[in-house]
Amino acid sequence: MIQSSAARSFRQRFIAGETLVGTFVKTPASHPVEILGQAGFEFVVIDEEHAPWDRVTIDHALLAARASGTAGIVRVAEPSAAKILAVLDDGATGVLVPHVSSVTKAQEIARACRFRGGRRGFSNTTRAGNFGAVGVWPHVDAQDASVTFIAMIEDPEALDEIDAIVATEGLDGVFIGRGDLTVALGAPAMDAPEIMATCEKIIAAAKKVGKPVAMMVANADDANRFHKMGATTFIVASDQGFMRQAALKAYADISAVGAKSA
Template sequence: MRGDPFPRLGAWVKLPAPESVELLALAGFDFAVIDAEHGAIDTRTMSTMIGLARGCGLAPFVRVAGTAPRDVQVPLDAGAAGLLVPQIEDADRARDAVRASRFPPLGGRGASTSGRAGRWGLEALGDYLRTGNEDVRLVVQAESAGALKAIAEIGEVPGVDAVFIGPTDLAVSSGFGENDSALADLIGAAERRCAEHGITLGTTASGNAAELLDSRGYSFLILGADTTMLRQAAHTLVSAVHTATTGADR
């Protein structure tokens, strides 16, 4: 998979409802990120979402809460196409993520072919180990000024496939407003370093998606969350009725 293009357009899944995954697939997204860091999603629901996404042709990623074995082992055994690991400050933290999520010799992940990742015991051990180290994507999140300054070193750690710039946590941790020019300069410098070192880069996007993909070197984007999409669509519907009925009453 590492030779293949990174899935391009994704969305966060924060609602503990497998139907969210199915709806995102029908909408044409390339991947979904099941949010086990901020979403109230238990492991049973996560596993169901991963299986459903795979059946719908949607690449299932999981944003984990950390790099403890319980954080990474369950989604990987359930067949996640990749992990997003938050709060990676430097190359040492990136190596921690690799050790937790890769099989030896890259890491120390425990092996069991009995889950979905091992085709419920049908996968040969060698193929299962190769897939876990070569095909599963490891994306580390750079979410502080220090992380962005070290982004090239982070992205070049063996076993890391991509770096994701988290603009909200970056703004909060650095004390910037989201539209602060200093924040934009910091992100721009990180983008240039990634381009120079050939590091696959992702972030969140809204109206600037085309610019990020075409001009600023990003390979993949997360366009929003199922919660936000539901709220915005509902607000649009209700506002339209309010506007129409108010106008009719005049």
């Protein structure tokens, strides 16, 4: 069976608490994914929630992830079984699901991600099943072993059920959505004391049941702070953010040449 090593190993490495680094991809094209994969990122998050992706562009991006040896995770636009099925059939390594604010929602999504003990619709004539080359039960076993479900904890109401949410069977780990929590709680900044206390609460709940935690970080210092708290997977910037940073620096450096000459 043809399956990228990134897809085979990402879930195992994530669950094991290895340090993994990824980034969001917001430009609906394959090239950013290839470049980031070749740069060494262990995973990319195709951001359907906040960028103009559709099923065709996601399909192309997932192919690019396989080609460049990085795990392709999709942040789905909505936490529906149909949306999750589509990206998994197209070969996503896993899903990052926004607004998992209750145990009921976590359980629904876990079932949508799994065949055994779940309700994922079956088809092995997809990229995930090597277009029919994989038999029924080998396909079921391979997908259940490799598909990663990461829940985004970004709503105040999720905090009331956080212990039960992180303990949901079939949930592999959580991502703390500091941006949404900051806005929802009316905090002045993402590193405000109330937000940091919330992060500590979520991480502590995850630790109790041995589930890994992913964080969005600004830089290495930010990652080090959250790593000490217990987070192990980090998402930094995005393809657009990297392009903007590099473009601003290049423009400033080159435009300064004329100023110095003058």
